[in-house]
Amino acid sequence: MAKTGTITMSMQEAERLKVIAAVVDGNLKPLQAAERLELTTRQVRRLVLRYGAEGAVGLVSRKRGRRSNHQLSNGVADAALTLIRQRYADFGPTLACEKLRECHGLYLGVETVRQLMMEAGLWIPRRLRDRSVYQPRNRRHCVGELIQIDGSDHRWFEDRAAACTLLVFIDDATSRLMHLHFTHTESTSATLKPRGGISNCTASRRRSTATSTACFVSPASRPRLA
Known part of the structure; x- marks a missing residue:
């Protein structure tokens, strides 16, 4: 009496078993089986011999259950x-x-x-990871309470003059342009010059922020040491 038991097969192995069994029964030619399984006819013949000697177990991957060569101890x-x-x-x-x-x-x-x-x-x-939620900052309530300063380096006068920086002073409460002027470069002294006039116009100014630390300066525009 033939031995019976249970084996574990993947879907690919189950399909291979069905095709090889059809070859053994004479319902399918080895060349057709090779095309269906995307194998060579020599590989199909080897599978037929293994199926005849071991049965369905012979078509199960022999790597299953083995320890990987790259697995850590x-x-x-x-x-x-x-x-x-x-x-x-x-x-x-x-x-x-x-x-x-x-x-x-x-x-x-x-x-x-x-x-x-x-x-x-x-x-x-x-x-x-949980995404960080950044709460938006509320605008200031009074005009002149917070003045934001930003600079833009560009060839504002095209070829008629050298490249320069446009400094912009923006009121945080109203987004109004409080002051604009051109300067050679964005520096501390350049941002401090017009603050006196702005303070006279808006006596409630309490704070000003400059974004010069976040400015990108092209390496080509930096002075080179001789």
Whole structure:
């Protein structure tokens, strides 16, 4: 009596079993089976021989259940996680990987360290993090209470003069242009010059902010040392 049992197969392996069984029964030619399975006729013949010798079990991948050649041993993974918990719990995977390599001689890939930290709850992927909600700032209530200063470097006069910076003073409460003037470059002295006149016009001015720290300066426009 033939032995019976249960085997686990993927959908691809189940389809392969059906095609190879059709070849064995003579309902399908090896060339047709090769085209359907996207294999060569030699591979189909080998599968037919394996099916005849071992049955359906012979068509199941022999890699299933084996340990991967790239899988870490439990000792290495545990040692890495212990070090990360004790010393690098607040590090990102890349920096933690570098420290494990430099300080402890554990040569692991960044993705391996990332997976270990994710499984241990030490790292949350960016796509799973809560998005930060930034509350919009309310405008000031009085004219002149806050003056925002910004500069734009451009060839305002085309080829008739050198490039210069247009400084703009904007009232935060009304978005009104309080003052504009051209200057050689956006600097502290250039932004301080017109403030006296603005203060006389709007006595309630309490604060002014300049965005010069966020300005982009092209490297080509910077003076070069001889």
